[in-house]
Amino acid sequence: MTKVTALTLHGTGQLADGTLVDRVLPGEEIEVSESDLRVLSPSPDRVKAPCRHFKTCGGCQIQHASDSFVAGWKVGIVEKAMRARDLPFPIRNLHTSPPQSRRRAGFKARRTKQGAMIGFHARGTHTLVDTPDCQLVRPTILAGRDGLAALTRLAASRKSEIALLLTDTLAGLDVTIETERPLDAELRVLATEAARAHDFARITWNDEILATFRPPELSFGTARVVPPPGAFLQATAEGEAALVDAVKTGLAPARRVVDLFAGCGTFALPVADGADVHAVEGSASLLQALDRGWRMADGLHQVSTELRDLFRRPLEPDELAGFDAAIVDPPRAGAEAQTDALARSTLGRVVMVSCNPVTFARDVDCLRQAGFKVEWLDVVDQFRWSSHVEVVALLTRL
16 A cells, blocks of 8 residues: 655646556555556546546546546645746636537547547557547537548558548548558548538548538637648637637737747737737648738728748847737747747737746746746646646736
8 A cells, every 4th residue: 555645737646756646636545556546545536437438548638536626726836836946826717618619620540340440548558448428528529520531531540550530620520640551542532522411511631631522611809711731720719719719818018029939810910909919830731720810800990911831030129129028839849939039129018828827837947038027927727637738827017
């Protein structure tokens, strides 16, 4: 018998000797053997997992803990990253997306004798677990499983897996298939007809759009955007709304805004209802989608776009001089070069968004050393029951 002393940042229990054990909670007395785990004294925060697949599926790490425990753990992940750099932690809000709210999800799939398996790998293995009752995703995604199974039977063999990236859009499911199987004329027809029969909005095979039956639009503020296949999107509409609200609150006085790492307009287009926005992004297809959405919308301020690799060529202080505020929403690697340029600029207001608290804290520290203050910070948990967490903060120059 031994005691769980802590929970790691990845949701794994840690024993006093450093041993890591899945699906346990701090303070629990447990007994571990090679084939079994027994929880002898459960934590008061232990709950019955809401999903019947949790014991075998590796898609979620922490369904066995209460919502209040998970919320505190997520806040603690961000706080630990900030405290590690001696940064303040003025938390304002915590937002957690509800169950069955993921509008974007990536599954693995393979063909079987009976049809197809669609789900996630068991934790730490390559064993595929079928998840027909996944509690993460919207019911509309689960309702598309018959069509996904039909496509899997075309795209996969019984020995190889494929990847399915699904987005629930205003027009229905947008489906991207990643497979080693090359398209030929017959397969092209069969896949297109399967997608049509199951009423998908769009189907993409590797990098080729096979068919668009209805433009797979998403709403960004009052604009509607058709993202390119595989484009980065916020995982839930609820989480996106929390982030957009925080960004707009932080930018409230600004009338000229630069949106760095703009994607296809998650923030630029909602912000354009009250300010001119210059959107900078390294992907031409994302910028084209953003620009098209802006041009088709009514009543928005000017939105200009610039194709630019901000990792290699950040906007320099003289280029930032014409703006009142900046939005920074980089990938997990953060925005080290761009943050350094912001620190050297005269810009006095920055709203930072991040999906990685460690690189977020690094970039905030750079701005802190240049005279910025963290006014407030929101924690947004879109990836429920996982170790992922997002953060948004307002920084102003003293």
